[in-house]
Amino acid sequence: MTRPRLKDVAWLFFRVGNTTFGGGNPTIAVLQREFYQRHWLSTEQFGIAFGLGRVTPGTNLLAFCAGTGWYLLGLTGAITAVIVVTIPSSMLVIWLTRVYDQGVKHPLGLSIASATIAAAIGTMMGASVLLVRSVFSKTNWLRPLVIATGAFVLARVFALSPIVIIGVAAVVGFFWVE
Amino acid sequence: MMNVFLLYLLLLKATLTSFSGLASLPMVRHDFVERYGVLTDRQLTAAVAAGQMGPGPMGLYVVSVGYSVGGIPGACAGWLAMITPAFLVIPILRFIGKRAEHARAKSVTRAVLMAGAGLLLSASVPLAQDAVHGSLSIAIVVLSFALIAFTRVDTFWIMLGAAGIGLLAFQF
Numbered sequence: 001m002t003r004p005r006l007k008d009v010a011w012l013f014f015r016v017g018n019t020t021f022g023g024g025n026p027t028i029a030v031l032q033r034e035f036y037q038r039h040w041l042s043t044e045q046f047g048i049a050f051g052l053g054r055v056t057p058g059t060n061l062l063a064f065c066a067g068t069g070w071y072l073l074g075l076t077g078a079i080t081a082v083i084v085v086t087i088p089s090s091m092l093v094i095w096l097t098r099v100y101d102q103g104v105k106h107p108l109g110l111s112i113a114s115a116t117i118a119a120a121i122g123t124m125m126g127a128s129v130l131l132v133r134s135v136f137s138k139t140n141w142l143r144p145l146v147i148a149t150g151a152f153v154l155a156r157v158f159a160l161s162p163i164v165i166i167g168v169a170a171v172v173g174f175f176w177v178e
Numbered sequence: 179m180m181n182v183f184l185l186y187l188l189l190l191k192a193t194l195t196s197f198s199g200l201a202s203l204p205m206v207r208h209d210f211v212e213r214y215g216v217l218t219d220r221q222l223t224a225a226v227a228a229g230q231m232g233p234g235p236m237g238l239y240v241v242s243v244g245y246s247v248g249g250i251p252g253a254c255a256g257w258l259a260m261i262t263p264a265f266l267v268i269p270i271l272r273f274i275g276k277r278a279e280h281a282r283a284k285s286v287t288r289a290v291l292m293a294g295a296g297l298l299l300s301a302s303v304p305l306a307q308d309a310v311h312g313s314l315s316i317a318i319v320v321l322s323f324a325l326i327a328f329t330r331v332d333t334f335w336i337m338l339g340a341a342g343i344g345l346l347a348f349q350f
Contacts, residue, residue, distance in 0.1 A: 018233050024199070026332070027235075052270050055287045058193045058202075058263030059237035066264040067271055078268060082261050089234030090241045090257050094250075096228035097242045108348050113224065115344030116337050117309050118318040120227035123333055124302040125319070126326025127200050127236070131295035133327075135288050144292045151296030155204065162204040162297050166195050166290055173289025177281055 002039045009072050010080050012038075013065060017085030024061035035068070045071050062086065140178055147172060180216050182251045188214075189240055189259035197287060199236025200226070201294030204301040206243055219308035221246045230333045314347055 012034055020027040028050065035041040041049075049071060053064035062082055069081030103109030132148050147169055154160045154168070192205035203226070210217040225246060229239030237260050244256020310319055318340050325331045 020233055024235055048271065049267075052267055054197070055284070056263065056267040056270060057195065057197060058266075059199045059235045059260060060197070061199075061235040062237070062261055062264035063267040067267040070268050070271060075268070078265065082264050086234065086238075086257060086261055089232050089238055090253070090260075092232040093228050093234075093238050093241050094245050094253050096231050097225065097245050100224045100228055108345070111348035112341050112344035113227075114309070114315060115318055115340040115347065116227045116231070117220070117223045118315040119322040119336050119340035120223055120230060121302055121306045121310060122319040122322030122324075123230060123326045123336060124200060124203065124226060124305070125299060126323045127198075128295040128299040128302070129323075129327040131198060131201070131291060131298070135291065144288075147289050147292035148296040148299075151293035152300045153296075155297055155300035156303065162208050163191070163195060165297060166293055169289045169293030170286050173286040174282060176289075177285040178288070 001042060004038065004040055004072055006073060006076065006080060009069065009077055010084050013069070013081045014084040014088070017065070018088045024059070024064070027061055028064055031064075031068070040072055041068060143176060143178060179249075180214065180247055180252075182248055182255050185244060185248050185252055186255035186259050189244060189256055190262055193237065193240065193259050193263050195290075196294055197291045198294060200239070201291070201298055202237065202240065204294075204297035206240070207301050207305075210243065210247065216247050217243065219305050223305045223309050227337065231337050233334075236333075314343070318343060 012031075016027060016030050016034065020030050032046060035046060046068070049064055049067035053060050053067055056063035056067075062085065065081040065085050066078040069077035069079070071077075073080070100113055104113050128148075132144050135144050150172075151165050151169060154165050155162065188209045189202075189206065192202035192209070195205060196202040203222075207219075207222055211219055211222060222243065225242035226239045228242045229236065232238070240260045241253050241256040244259070245253035248255060306319065310316055322336050322340065325336055326333065
């Protein structure tokens with residue numbers, strides 16, 4: 001494998017992380033192609049970083065960037081990858097939040113904001129279906145369904161705190177292995 | 179205004195107990211809307227919308243939440259809370275490695291992921307009750323839900339399409 005320079009690593013993560021729309025999976029797919037073309041990571045390293053990124057708390061994409069950055073250039077690579085992926089898009093999000101705040105004061109802006117907020121709610125509901133589908137299969141459907149439905153009922157009907165429900169789910173997962 | 183350190187800790191609690199970008203939302207709503215009352219449901223939904231309009235991970239909405247609650251220092255706290263858990267992957271890679279793929283460890287992670295799905299759906303109900311009124315917004319919710327759940331259409335295009343519908347609805 002080729003050991004890259006820091007500025008090349010920073011540029012790659014900056015370019016891919018801030019120009020690929022659609023969240024983590026499309027970004028990881030583009031990064032995978034770029035790593036292979038440059039001979040920066042082995043298939044095994046990519047696979048481990050991808051797999052462990054999914055079991056690390058928080059945003060999967062950022063854990064994946066920290067993991068692959070660490071493989072490439074150690075802690076410096078991990079910090080660089082996470083910073084260049086998140087700073088520009090965070091600044092854009094702050095600007096968009098300000099646009100929303102200002103936009104809702106005008107009738108046209110309110111109409112556009114209301115429509116996009118409705119779309120955001122639809123995508124939240126869709127994202128919950130995608131999460132369940134990510135582990136759903138013909139041989140493994142009862143467990144995901146019971147846990148997801150159980151969490152929904154505990155939250156909506158019994159108004160339990162999310163942290164309590166997550167704790168209950170972890171205990172269930174420990175004893176009810178797939 | 180909420181103390182920035184407390185803001186960071188609350189957002190960190192949400193990101194540390196979730197395994198996907200939007201899965202932290204129920205915890206964020208519980209703490210900021212219900213417990214402390216420093217954010218409205220409408221602001222939270224607008225934060226999610228802002229996070230989905232740009233490139234980058236879904237978890238970016240946390241930066242917008244931080245900005246809405248505490249201005250630029252709050253946005254910095256949100257950004258830090260978003261990136262902090264990512265560095266946990268380094269000790270996991272160094273010391274645990276393939277053992278994290280152990281059946282029981284994966285089972286616990288997936289169970290938490292599934293609970294996150296149920297909680298996300300639960301948290302979106304009051305947000306919908308607050309923001310969705312009239313047949314047009316109901317249609318947008320249903321359509322965007324179907325596009326996300328059953329197709330591979332990018333969320334950016336869904337948000338852009340919704341903005342276009344909002345523009346047309348104002349014109350006509």
